[in-house]
Amino acid sequence: MLKLDFSNAFNSLHRHDVLMSVLSRVTELCAYCYSAYSHPSMLFYGSYVILFEEGPQEGDPLGPLLFCNTIQPLLSSLNSELNLSYLDDVALAGPADTVASDVVDITQLGGAMGLVLNTGKCELIAHDIGDISLLGVPLFTGIVLDNAWFARCDNLTRAADRLHLINAQDALILLRSSFSAPKVLHLLRCSPSVSFIQSFRAGAQPTLYSSA
Numbered sequence: 001m002l003k004l005d006f007s008n009a010f011n012s013l014h015r016h017d018v019l020m021s022v023l024s025r026v027t028e029l030c031a032y033c034y035s036a037y038s039h040p041s042m043l044f045y046g047s048y049v050i051l052f053e054e055g056p057q058e059g060d061p062l063g064p065l066l067f068c069n070t071i072q073p074l075l076s077s078l079n080s081e082l083n084l085s086y087l088d089d090v091a092l093a094g095p096a097d098t099v100a101s102d103v104v105d106i107t108q109l110g111g112a113m114g115l116v117l118n119t120g121k122c123e124l125i126a127h128d129i130g131d132i133s134l135l136g137v138p139l140f141t142g143i144v145l146d147n148a149w150f151a152r153c154d155n156l157t158r159a160a161d162r163l164h165l166i167n168a169q170d171a172l173i174l175l176r177s178s179f180s181a182p183k184v185l186h187l188l189r190c191s192p193s194v195s196f197i198q199s200f201r202a203g204a205q206p207t208l209y210s211s212a
Helices: 015-025 027-037 063-076 096-112 143-163 168-179 181-190 194-201
Strands: 002-005 041-045 048-052 082-086 089-093
Touching (some): 015 027, 015 063, 063 096, 143 181
Antiparallel strands (some): 041 048
16 A cells, blocks of 8 residues: 655646636636636735746635646546545555556656645555554554544643633634634544543543554
C-alpha cells in the first residue's frame, strides 16, 4: 500500500487543465470559471502586485470541486486494486508492480498538469495493515487508535491550561472551532472508537492492545 501526497497541489495545478476539465464534464460552470480563471489573479503585498496564474483561487468555494474534477480522469485510469483519494491525498494498494506502474503514471501525467509528488510525505506500507492510519485516523482498533485518543486528550489538557491566558471569547472560539470538537468528531466518524469512549466515560483506564 502506498499513500501519496502532492506538493502545494492546489496552487500548482495548471489553470488551462482546470478550464478544459470544466468544459468537458461540468459545462454549466463554464461561464463562471472562465470569468474567474481565464486571466491571472492579482495578489497585493504592500507596494507589490503578484500575478497568481496557477490553481484555483484560495477561498473559492468551488476550489475543491475544480481540483477533483481535473485529476479525476487520471485517478480513474489507474489499475491498483485499491484506489482511494480525498482531494490531493491518494492511497493505492495491490501487487507491487501494479502500484509502481500507477505511480509512474501519476508522476508523468500529474506532472504535465503541474502536480509534483511530495516524496517526504509519501508513505509505503509493506507489512500488516493493523496499525495503518489514513487521513490522520487509525482504521482499526489497537494501540495506534488508543494512542490517537490519548493524544487528543493531551492536546485538550494542554489547551485548557493555556487558553485562560487570553480573552475568554477568543478562547471559546478556539476551543470550539479548532482544539476540541472538529478533531474529536474526525476520530469518532472515521475510526471504531466505541470501546475506548465507553471505558473513558466509565472512568476506567482504556485497555491498551498489544502490538500483536
